Amino acid sequence: MKEFFKNDRFAASVGIELLEMAKGRARAKMDIRKDHFNAVNIVHGAAIFTLADLVFAVAANTHGNMAVAVNAHISYLKAAGEGTRTLFAEATEVALNFKLASYTVQVTDDRDDLIAIFQGMVYRKRDKLMPTQLPPTPG
């Protein structure tokens, strides 16, 4: 059951760890490393996007059908500066239709301040996920 996440080598290489998962929901964290900072020493927007994207993908794939992202919108609300040690992301399902589903993700820091809001939509394929593609049990 951990295979989906194991197979998400991109998220893994960025240092993201899945914490919780349930139907239509997921939560993860990213311990901040030096290579997460950009040239002006705040956490890279693309690193924050990658964290949000992972919980979005896991949440969307909890129903058994293969779900692929069709678009996403992210607003950066507060810069995550040099003191940041961990960022957390939590995805919530806001709509689940036959072919489309929508998720909101909130990214927060150690102090529980809101860092970014993410809105993503998936297209739900007819294909069932293989056991090795299922979202993992966190841990």
Place this chain on the structure above:
Amino acid sequence: MKEFFKNDRFAASVGIELLEMAKGRARAKMDIRKDHFNAVNIVHGAAIFTLADLVFAVAANTHGNMAVAVNAHISYLKAAGEGTRTLFAEATEVALNFKLASYTVQVTDDRDDLIAIFQGMVYRKRDKLMPTQLPPTPG
């Protein structure tokens, strides 16, 4: 002059290479590696976002003032499947105001097919970029 990009350790770790840069424009490529694929063997949405985000950031920082992303929207138009060897991204400035600027990024594959469209907005700070923070000369 290559320091800005050198300092973008996140983009560098993902294997992105800057190809061209001019006022309000930038072009980069990402040679596809195994860790760019997701569990269903298409190039990871967050890897595509990271590529688009890099040219967006470089283009926005070509004017000398520090520019920080405030939000971004990406639409995935065509899946980049297993045969994909390289993705390219090109950013164009669509508006440059005193405090805000907007960019459109097109991501294409080896066959020049459109893979994703990205729309990003930056807030332009009063601070000038330090020499070590300037966008690099590509190459």
Place this chain on the structure above:
Amino acid sequence: MKEFFKNDRFAASVGIELLEMAKGRARAKMDIRKDHFNAVNIVHGAAIFTLADLVFAVAANTHGNMAVAVNAHISYLKAAGEGTRTLFAEATEVALNFKLASYTVQVTDDRDDLIAIFQGMVYRKRDKLMPTQLPPTPG
């Protein structure tokens, strides 16, 4: 105090009524009329956007500084069909910075089903709103 809304002739012409307002928040309703439906007999996306946009603008202008929209993203989650009599929109402030602020708007129908989610960002000008431009007391 009702002048801001009175002066929003566009929202008024669409039949939107402001219900509540507080610092960083606003709630409004739109009683559905025949001209709100599109060619396929669901409530027009642009009418839903206009409702969401009004509470976004009112909420953003509750702080006294003139706030102008810089971008917005809307996801349509459920079609509002022929039986729909009223749609409601509620804006919540998710970030308030010196120059920028962000708002989330939820649009719901009579049955409290979520119809659309809207994410909007404003640029906050130095100019103070004139008394005649202030958001109105609802009613």
Place this chain on the structure above:
Amino acid sequence: MKEFFKNDRFAASVGIELLEMAKGRARAKMDIRKDHFNAVNIVHGAAIFTLADLVFAVAANTHGNMAVAVNAHISYLKAAGEGTRTLFAEATEVALNFKLASYTVQVTDDRDDLIAIFQGMVYRKRDKLMPTQLPPTPG
């Protein structure tokens, strides 16, 4: 053939006129009226959205299948001030897949300045449009 647009009573009530239409494309204009301005005397964001949304919907419905908007993103690039007499919008198809299609819309003013950029996605239903629901011949 003009029925689709005739049936778009919302766009019609806003004063939008369709100018051109072809497979995957559409162009329209909106002559600016007093009720298009907001409390701070620039053209209302929701009026601009409505104009962009109309060409998006017409372009998406040129293929015969009923297409419904699933989400849209708009960036306001330049304020359309009091001197504005007409705004134009042009939609271009950037992707057409089996179930989803994406469109970019540019909104320009009399001086051909870019006022807004809009990115929209539709879900393409199996249902064919009835003759009375087809996009109109412009004119």
